[in-house]
Amino acid sequence: MIYLLLAFEFFKIGLFVFGGALAALPFLYRLTQLYDWFTPAELTYMIAIGQSVPGPIAVNIATFIGFHTAGPLGGVIATTAFIIPGMVIVLITARFMNQFAENRWLKAGLCGIRPAVAALITLALILMVRMTLLDWDGFLADNDWIALVNGRAVIIFAAALAAIIKWDKHPIVYILAGGLAGILLAP
Amino acid sequence: MTTLRDIFFTFVKVGAFTFGGGYAMLPIIQKEVVARGWITDREVADYYALSQCLPGMIAVNTAAFIGHKVRGKAGGVAACLGVVTPSFLIITIIAAFINNALEFVPVQRALFGISAVVCALIAHAVIRLWKTAVKDVFGLCVYALTLILALFFNLPIAGLLVGALSLGIAADLYRGKGGGAR
Numbered sequence: 001m002i003y004l005l006l007a008f009e010f011f012k013i014g015l016f017v018f019g020g021a022l023a024a025l026p027f028l029y030r031l032t033q034l035y036d037w038f039t040p041a042e043l044t045y046m047i048a049i050g051q052s053v054p055g056p057i058a059v060n061i062a063t064f065i066g067f068h069t070a071g072p073l074g075g076v077i078a079t080t081a082f083i084i085p086g087m088v089i090v091l092i093t094a095r096f097m098n099q100f101a102e103n104r105w106l107k108a109g110l111c112g113i114r115p116a117v118a119a120l121i122t123l124a125l126i127l128m129v130r131m132t133l134l135d136w137d138g139f140l141a142d143n144d145w146i147a148l149v150n151g152r153a154v155i156i157f158a159a160a161l162a163a164i165i166k167w168d169k170h171p172i173v174y175i176l177a178g179g180l181a182g183i184l185l186a187p
Numbered sequence: 188m189t190t191l192r193d194i195f196f197t198f199v200k201v202g203a204f205t206f207g208g209g210y211a212m213l214p215i216i217q218k219e220v221v222a223r224g225w226i227t228d229r230e231v232a233d234y235y236a237l238s239q240c241l242p243g244m245i246a247v248n249t250a251a252f253i254g255h256k257v258r259g260k261a262g263g264v265a266a267c268l269g270v271v272t273p274s275f276l277i278i279t280i281i282a283a284f285i286n287n288a289l290e291f292v293p294v295q296r297a298l299f300g301i302s303a304v305v306c307a308l309i310a311h312a313v314i315r316l317w318k319t320a321v322k323d324v325f326g327l328c329v330y331a332l333t334l335i336l337a338l339f340f341n342l343p344i345a346g347l348l349v350g351a352l353s354l355g356i357a358a359d360l361y362r363g364k365g366g367g368a369r
Contacts (some may be wrong), residue, residue, distance in 0.1 A: 020244070026337065036253070055274030090251035100348070108358070108360075115329040115333070115347070116348055132305075
């Protein structure tokens with residue numbers, strides 16, 4: 001039952017995501033391994049679109065995946081399941097939130113979680129680089145080092161990273177520029 | 188008395204004018220919610236900080252806190268539903284047309300460039316996150332261990348996060364006993 005599976009997976013992600021959309025990425029990549037709902041390449045453009053329209057990025061991506069997998073109702077179910085854990089926890093803890101914020105165990109636990117979240121986002125980055133900037137599967141097949149690197153993609157990547165570090169503009173600016181660069185440079 | 192409908196539509200506006208969630212939503216919350224006298228700036232900052240420590244999206248959790256403050260649990264639910272409604276409508280429309288759009292070669296070429304840019308955006312986020320999250324030897328160990336276990340052993344991500352949480356608490360206990368010089 002696709003709706004139940006969607007609800008289960010997105011409830012789980014909602015329960016284990018701390019912070020923003022990036023923290024959800026490793027979970028979303030895992031979904032591409034577990035189910036044939038969407039491919040890693042499709043996830044990349046969902047991320048791009050999720051960053052380019054209003055609303056919390058992770059909510060946008062959850063709606064997108066739900067719709068892509070099971071139509072409009074799938075979108076409703078993925079979005080709802082995704083926000084329920086945080087919402088319920090907030091509504092339960094709202095009354096004694098001040099003691100909560102100073103809780104020693106919570107602070108200590110967060111000290112452990114933050115580097116782990118950084119590691120998991122690094123993992124998502126590695127998977128994404130392997131898919132976008134490298135021809136990893138082709139390399140494993142014939143060990144051709146020269147064909148491994150997708151030169152044109154690397155050029156766009158490097159230019160974008162330099163621009164992002166230099167000018168802290170909204171992501172949509174870089175995404176639009178990337179689209180233009182792709183139209184001009186794609187092989 | 189503020190109605191649930193007021194809360195819902197106020198947060199529809201917050202969702203519709205927030206690009207990217209997180210910090211981007213603070214100015215619009217100040218404009219829409221603080222200006223109505225529902226809560227103070229100080230409370231917004233507290234809710235925002237606390238939302239980062241709880242599971243879930245920061246934007247949704249902050250909305251739940253504010254809605255709860257205004258009208259209790261029902262207010263919290265109305266605020267959450269409001270803040271995700273614009274996302275839901277916009278993405279549903281885009282998702283319905285994307286497959287047709289993908290048949291055009293220029294769109295495929297554009298996505299080639301966009302994918303590389305998304306990599307760069309995430310790389311930049313990782314660099315920034317590194318500076319705040321990995322501050323000491325303990326942080327570096329947790330970082331390396333999590334990355335190795337996830338990349339080479341394909342362990343469940345939820346399990347890795349629970350493990351990291353436990354390590355954080357264990358390290359704190361160890362320091363509390365007077366050991367754990369860094």
